[in-house]
Amino acid sequence: MAKKELKNKIKLVGFWTFGGVFWYLVISFFLLSEYPIQDFIFDHKKAYDVLKDALTIAASFLAPVAAFVLFTDWREQHKLVKLEKDAEQIIHNIYIANKTLLTFFNSICVGEKKQMSTYLKVFELRNDIYLQTNMLFNDIKRVNLHDLNVQMFCIEAAKSLIKIRECATEMFEVQEKYDADDLSYLIDIKKISNTLDELVVNQEKLSEISVDLKI
Numbered sequence: 001m002a003k004k005e006l007k008n009k010i011k012l013v014g015f016w017t018f019g020g021v022f023w024y025l026v027i028s029f030f031l032l033s034e035y036p037i038q039d040f041i042f043d044h045k046k047a048y049d050v051l052k053d054a055l056t057i058a059a060s061f062l063a064p065v066a067a068f069v070l071f072t073d074w075r076e077q078h079k080l081v082k083l084e085k086d087a088e089q090i091i092h093n094i095y096i097a098n099k100t101l102l103t104f105f106n107s108i109c110v111g112e113k114k115q116m117s118t119y120l121k122v123f124e125l126r127n128d129i130y131l132q133t134n135m136l137f138n139d140i141k142r143v144n145l146h147d148l149n150v151q152m153f154c155i156e157a158a159k160s161l162i163k164i165r166e167c168a169t170e171m172f173e174v175q176e177k178y179d180a181d182d183l184s185y186l187i188d189i190k191k192i193s194n195t196l197d198e199l200v201v202n203q204e205k206l207s208e209i210s211v212d213l214k215i
Helices: 002-032 044-107 116-141 148-178 190-211
Strands: none
Touching: 002 044, 044 116, 044 148, 044 190, 116 148, 148 190
């Protein structure tokens, strides 16, 4: 994508440079010609001087313009490379958060009720997920929203993080109900299971959108 944009810029600069030289030569020809035109004797020395001046003007124009175009492209290239790396890192960290969530899911409602070790593990996993999602939200805020694909990526990433946090909260609540005195409490994990399935879909969407962010 970045290489294509640079190629188009070079073509545009070449077009205007060639056009400028062409019209300079045409105007110079008419100004230096003698009339009637059929009696005009072609002067090689004047033609050489005009051509030399045209090339000098073209070179004077090209030097700063080429430097500006290449410098601007380097900055854009740097931004795109950083954006691609940031997107890949966000996807990886969301994947880690999802793995932590699955560990959390496998840790709830197991063993005897009111076991302090189980409660502390569940509590730690929930807080770990909160910390991971908070850091990821901050990473998303730092992404430069310069086009639609980047905005879509950030929106989809934020959706995943919200679902991860909500799912972690629900799991912790299920554990608390499980530890309650009510022995008749039946564990309902259907909603949590559906959310976990949705997170898999979200992860796939993120990977698809990130393809458009690659250079």
